[in-house]
Amino acid sequence: MSAAPRIFSARHAMGRTVQGIAMVASDGFSARYDLDRIAGVFSRPAHKLVGRSYVGRVLVLDTAKGGVASAWMLHEMQSRGVIPAAIVFNTVNPILAQGAALGDVPMLAGFNCDITSMIADGAKVEVDPANKTIRIID
């Protein structure tokens, strides 16, 4: 029996290499719709991560959701240090990529698997945009 894979390759990547604790959900992401950006928690009642703090976490989520505001909001969140360490998506939209470019947030997107089912919530991971990979450390 082979061991479960511990490293996953993305088609799209941007930013610095970071390590952090993964916060994982098969759900979407919009900085405007889903977050209390002052408290640093997911706030939309229907979101699977509602009530949890995203600060310093590597978010591993299914897809970027509507709302162009996220393009500014990651920059604003970064200015206060109330920001995820990185964001990893199965599928991303231009807004989150544009926001990551302005807000200096490492980002990966586009896997040949459902990345939200391959990484456990709470796992320690390394996001390496230069090599377009996310790796499970613990």
Added chain:
Amino acid sequence: MQLDDEEQDIAAGAAGPVAQQALKHQIAVGDFFGAADFVPVTQAHIMADTESLGEAGVRWLESLAATREGRRRVRIPTITDPRGTDFANAAFLGHTRTMLTLEERAIAAFVKLGVMMTDTCINYQTVQPALRNEHVAFGDTGVVIYSNSVCGARSNFEGGPSALAAGITARTPRYGFHLPAQRQATLHVRVEQTPVSLNEWGALGGVIGRLAGNYWAVPVIEGLEGAPGSDQLKHFGAAMASFGSTALFHLVGLTPEAGRLSDVAGASLPQHRVGRADFEALQKSYRRDGAIDVVVFSAPQLSLLELRDLAGLCDGRHMRVPMLAVTSPQVKPDCDRMGYTSTIETAGGTVLSGMCFYQSYAREIAEARGWKRLVTNSAKMVNILGGYGYQPMLASMEECVDAAESGSLA
């Protein structure tokens, strides 16, 4: 990305630091999505309310506006999405001096950059619609999906920084919906009953958005009876974009790229059927019994025709709870001139201009005014406002006005 001679000069700083920074931002995004090169654009539309920008975003804009070296002004018509307040009604909304100062600073910076402060999310109804195959850099998801789908123009979702960059460089990375192949349908939806009211059109858009599920999905839709109007497709598209991050849909026989199904669809698309039960279920999922705090018509801003309808419903009545109707600065003078504003406000409502409710410190408004239970005919808005601490409810314009008059949603 392949850069032409002018782009290489801009990247090297020949046009100054503002253009250089703009192009480098665009290259980072273009590289992320594998864009081969840039495509010239004719218009840009910037979403930049100060709730989104915050102090950090406004300082960033001010730093661009204060740059003296090289070119800092936009090169193509570059317009703005709604602002974070209506200055004439800021006290009513509970907006603080701090919020207003931030707005004033952002506006001053945009003006120095040559941006036209149109403050509208319905520029396709009020300023100048983009036309078929016209490449543009539009912000506001509702503007993009309408322009792509109904007008046949070509735009990605361009967030504020990227739309401003496109205004400054007059181009955008060629990826996504600038490419013909990306505009082909990826799912087929047969609609079994045609919506009637605007909230039903929005709810149907929300259902299809959920089916589509991500930005790169393109629904092609058949089965609608008749030809929907601009306001119907405005609510339909805005909700689809909000629920699904969708940027393009096709209506067979109606929208410009889908004269026939085969124009946009291959043979083996995933098939879905959507009926009245589905869009009514979405609407009912937001309904609650009991008293309400506020009624809001917004998201997208109301057209003159919607305001005419609203005024007709308000004539001679008295609202027990606040009722807000939000429109664009282009529509508001006509609304005043034709007496609609007077009719709505005599009944106890308020007509606001140049803002949009959810882009205007909605959380702070809730806290300042004690508003939580909100009724609207905008499916887009009910999808958003749950995250802002509201209990939003979706109803028809007629039901909304009845609720404002009685204080509860029947």
